[in-house]
Amino acid sequence: MNDYSLSSIKTLEERKRLYSEISLVLDVLFRQQADLEKILDTKVSPQLRTYILGLLQGKPLDEALREKIAKNLAEIKNKAEGLQAITLTLAFEAQQSTIDKISAFARQLLAENIIIEINVEPSILGGAIIVFKGLYRDYSLKAKLEEVFKTKREELFNF
Numbered sequence: 345m346n347d348y349s350l351s352s353i354k355t356l357e358e359r360k361r362l363y364s365e366i367s368l369v370l371d372v373l374f375r376q377q378a379d380l381e382k383i384l385d386t387k388v389s390p391q392l393r394t395y396i397l398g399l400l401q402g403k404p405l406d407e408a409l410r411e412k413i414a415k416n417l418a419e420i421k422n423k424a425e426g427l428q429a430i431t432l433t434l435a436f437e438a439q440q441s442t443i444d445k446i447s448a449f450a451r452q453l454l455a456e457n458i459i460i461e462i463n464v465e466p467s468i469l470g471g472a473i474i475v476f477k478g479l480y481r482d483y484s485l486k487a488k489l490e491e492v493f494k495t496k497r498e499e500l501f502n503f
Contacts, residue, residue: 348395348420350427354447356461359424365392366417373414377405426457433463433473435484 353359365388372379384393399413430450438446443460450458454476465473470485 348392348416348423350420350423350457352391353424353427353459354443356429356459359427359459361389362392362424363421365389366421369396370414370417373410380405427459428455428457428477429459429461430454431461431463431475433465433468433484435464435466435468435470437464438462 353362368383368387369380369392372383380396384396388396396413399416400409403409432446443462447458447460450460468484468486469489471483471488473484474481
């Protein structure tokens with residue numbers, strides 16, 4: 345079987361986009377083959393398009409093939425649902441290269457089935473706030489500065 349890799353799904357947004365693309369394909373799957381091809385050409389990621397075209401293998405879209413594609417898409421969705429989310433709050437909007445590095449690090453350190461939910465909160469100034477499996481860790485610059493000001497308050501005011 346032509347297997348679909350979830351390694352390209354790095355964020356919660358990408359998983360939501362995959363769900364949306366699967367829904368689009370399922371909506372047109374039981375219509376004419378031309379409708380499916382149009383959706384594959386214009387509305388889905390190249391990876392999902394290649395996967396579905398691999399299942400089609402140039403064959404006409406009969407009932408058995410439609411069922412096979414629908415079953416495989418449901419399996420992909422189920423596998424994607426099993427990805428565990430780690431929530432990162434950053435002070436900036438991360439570029440794709442930064443997301444790729446964070447994802448690779450998290451997958452190496454924690455597990456292969458990790459995806460990242462990124463929130464942007466400029467007030468943390470820098471660093472990150474991490475939430476994973478119910479554990480909350482604040483490694484933000486704001487938290488560190490507050491800690492310094494709290495412990496060094498007397499020294500700072502007697503300047």
